[in-house]
Amino acid sequence: MESRILAAAIEEFSEHGFAGARVERISRAAGTVDRMLYYYYGNKERLYxxxxxxxxxxxxxxxxxxVTSEDPVEGMRQLVLHSWDHYESHPHLxxxxxxxxxxxxxxxxxxxxxxxxxxxxxExxxxxxxxxxxxxxFRRDVAPEHVLMTIMSLGFFYLSNQHTCSTWMGGDLMSPARRKAWREHICDVVLSSLAPSAERTAPPARKGGARRRG
Known part of the structure; x- marks a missing residue:
């Protein structure tokens, strides 16, 4: 019973948000009554x-x-794909x-x-x-948190903004071909940014200081 309630609640909150979600719809979808939701969770906020x-x-x-590959490049590529696949297969998330x-x-x-x-x-x-x-x-001047945020951002943004972006770009971003292309693009972006050739170097200092005008 509790698992059915939680599954129904995930669908309800993902569709209507916290403010718009209704306990009666959750209980109906779970095949139970409102009082059972309150029995297990106490209130709507705790259920959310x-x-x-x-x-x-x-x-x-x-x-x-x-499973991490022994090859760091292939391992990073598989990790990017793994993260995208999870977002794509869990739209409620x-x-x-x-x-x-x-x-x-x-x-x-x-x-x-x-x-x-x-x-x-x-980790x-x-x-x-x-x-x-x-x-x-890989570059030595990149932080793990930046790599992680890049991976998550490229996947999350695409899915969270699919409707507005599809409208002004004039194409369905969720078509199989576009999703497959974006999946590969994320890998290319992350791995290219980690390549040693992309390592940043400080710009050379100007000799003699700033030139005076006049």
Missing amino acids: QAVLEKIYADMIGEQRAF VRVLMNENLLRGRHIRQSQQVERTSFPLV TVTALLQAGQARGL
């Missing part, structure tokens, strides 16, 4: 918090299942997180479970980056 905890738990579970950001993270900050969570993806990115740097395959 449980939804946040569930989608994060699922994401972390898939991150832990990721994208929508719920969009809503929670509109709420300025009010509910997720109250979750001790999410607060205690250790994201395996952070995986760090390990792959360090391995590649040790072999001279």
Whole structure:
């Protein structure tokens, strides 16, 4: 019963947000009555918090299942694909997180479970980056958090803005061909930015200081 309620709540909150979600619709979709939702979760806010905890738990579970390649370049490529595939196959995750950001993270900050969570993806990115740097395959001047944010941003933005971008770009971004092309593009962007040739160098200092005018 509890799992059915949570599954229905994920659909309801992802479709209508926290403010627009209705307990009666959740209970009807779960095949139960309102009082059972209150029995398990106490109130609507706690149910929404449980939804946040569930989608994060699922994401972390898939991150832990990721197998790192011994080749840092291939490992990073597979990690990018793995992250995109999760976002693409879990549209409710994208929508719920969009809503929670509109709420300025009010509910997720109250979750001790999410607060205690250790994201395996952070450790995986760090390990792959360090391995590649040790072999001279990746730049030495890039931070793991920047790599991680790049991977997440390129996947999340595409899916969260698919409707508006499809309109002004004049094409369906969610067509199979476009999604496949973007999947490969993300890999190219991340790996190209990590290539040693992309390592930043400080601009040469000007000799003699600034030239006076007049």
